[in-house]
Amino acid sequence: MSASAAPILITGASQRIGLYCAERLLDDGHALIVTYRSERDGIDRLRQRGALALQADFADEAGILAFIEQLKGHTDSLRAIVHNASDWLVETPGEEAAAFQRLFSVHMLAPYLINLHCQPLLERSSPADIVHISDDVARKGSANRSAYCASKAGLDSLTLSFAARFAPQIKVNGIAPALIMFNPDDDAEYRAKTLNKSALGIEPGPQVIYQSLRYLLDNPYVTGTTLTVNGGRHLK
């Protein structure tokens, strides 16, 4: 497949969905810049295949701005930005405000500032895309993870606003997954309960997110849309 010379930036690519998408983008011939917070084996694999890996922590404004500065030192164009980095933070009693601020920073402030500062870089590529990875839970709310859920709902709203603001040069879309991959420490009871929430009842794996990302990158007539990838959770 022929691909733009401008690199695709994908955040939080050291493991799981981000790492899988990064590897598939390399397979498809894209130049790649990835961010990571913790040094993991996956980042080394990406480096060995030619990806540029930049360390970044999006927990506060200073970390986000430092990353943008660092990024601009390496490239003056981008084919796409995939905002995948995410914190699955527990909202511990007594520490709710700190958790809310961190989730807001990772899920909303980082995409917001990176999109604003990188608009000129994206405009040097045609086509150009931004993809926000949010979460299907934003559709109905969450009793246990209300700050996580609110910050992902805010990200869905940013998809609409940036799609209007950046048209027609840059398409801006979202992907809202429900269960894609369990965490290794999820127990049997949690797994059974979670699988039962969707009509299709499977753990699909990260390829369904790559299929959605590929569709958004390749389709010239879709912007301001969030793709639901939830196995039919809304049907139950």
Ligand SMILES: NC(=O)c1ccc[n+]([C@@H]2O[C@H](COP(=O)([O-])OP(=O)(O)OC[C@H]3O[C@@H](n4cnc5c(N)ncnc54)[C@H](OP(=O)(O)O)[C@@H]3O)[C@@H](O)[C@H]2O)c1
């Ligand atoms: N997995 C699912 O079933 C599922 C379901 C619904 C939605 N999603 C969404 O899909 C995306 C990928 O999911 P995943 O399960 O692969 O996520 P994950 O395993 O939790 O990985 C997310 C990455 O984000 C990075 N990150 C976390 N906090 C950060 C911070 N403060 N600054 C910079 N990077 C930070 C982490 O970096 P380090 O590892 O380097 O520390 C991590 O590698 C996320 O947006 C998630 O919300 C996933």
